[in-house]
Amino acid sequence: MNDQDRIEKRILLRAPRARVWQALANAEEFGQWFGVKLSGPFTPGARLRGQVTHKGYEHVAFEITIERMEPERLLAWRGHPHAIDPQADYSAEPTTLVVFELADAPDGTLLTVVESGFEGIPLSRRLEAYRGNEQGWAMQMKAIERYISEKYVGEKP
Amino acid sequence: MSIAHLTRDASVTRQAVTKHLHVLAHAGLARSARLGRESVWELRPEPLDAARHCLDGISAQWDAALDRLKIFVEG
Numbered sequence: 399m400n401d402q403d404r405i406e407k408r409i410l411l412r413a414p415r416a417r418v419w420q421a422l423a424n425a426e427e428f429g430q431w432f433g434v435k436l437s438g439p440f441t442p443g444a445r446l447r448g449q450v451t452h453k454g455y456e457h458v459a460f461e462i463t464i465e466r467m468e469p470e471r472l473l474a475w476r477g478h479p480h481a482i483d484p485q486a487d488y489s490a491e492p493t494t495l496v497v498f499e500l501a502d503a504p505d506g507t508l509l510t511v512v513e514s515g516f517e518g519i520p521l522s523r524r525l526e527a528y529r530g531n532e533q534g535w536a537m538q539m540k541a542i543e544r545y546i547s548e549k550y551v552g553e554k555p
Numbered sequence: 556m557s558i559a560h561l562t563r564d565a566s567v568t569r570q571a572v573t574k575h576l577h578v579l580a581h582a583g584l585a586r587s588a589r590l591g592r593e594s595v596w597e598l599r600p601e602p603l604d605a606a607r608h609c610l611d612g613i614s615a616q617w618d619a620a621l622d623r624l625k626i627f628v629e630g
Contacts, residue, residue: 405614409621413628421628431627432620479613509624511617516610 404514412506419470422498434460442467465495473498479519492518557593 411418421427425436429448433455436448442464450458462477476493494515501508558576562569576596579585583602587594 405610405617407614407617407621409625411625411628417628421624427627431623433623509621511621513613513617 403517404512405516407511409509409511410503410506411509415470415500415502415507418500418507418509422473422500423467423469436460440464440467440473462496463493471500479513479516491520494519556597557590557595559593561596 421431423440425439425446428434428440429436429451433452434448434450436446438444438446440446444464446462446464448460450456450460460477462475465474465476467473474495474497476495478488478491479494492515494513496511496513499510499512501510558569558573561576562572565572576585576587580587584599585596586599587596589595
């Protein structure tokens, strides 16, 4: 299930590394493109909380712990992916690791983002669509149970 | 499928098969029901499909975020 364990993205940004680093490591700038309003600055070990600013997702809380920062080279954090249900407590679940890596490219900066550690996270439980499905399954199982018990009750071999 | 059926071609014991089935059931990937005196098991691929679907969604969110970053730093 290796392909299920990580997401990797690569993008060429036509801007110097220093500029890209600022957009990543400055919490306010980061928030502007990522779509989150954060509580404090990015420093190694810092636990940051914020509110998602995308329309329709304002109720979603965003929480990350900064793992590593190497200026103009690497930024890594841990967090709960797709934690969209405000009622749910995700704190007991494992986190994923998000690593941004910057490298020089002929026309700017090559940015690589890897999010890993999806194994062990009950992603399927996070899908609204799946919840409906789950109920469907529960009903179907009840129906099968009923069918089986009616069919076999009193029928002794 | 019944445990007897599942064990027939397996090189492991019935107990081992039962243990594995319960692990799969705990993960939501298999389900059992009583059929008379026997437990019958079935595969449930839905959670895997849902997990794949969820991962695709997260992947699309990254694409959108990085497009916004590109506009942000290049602008």
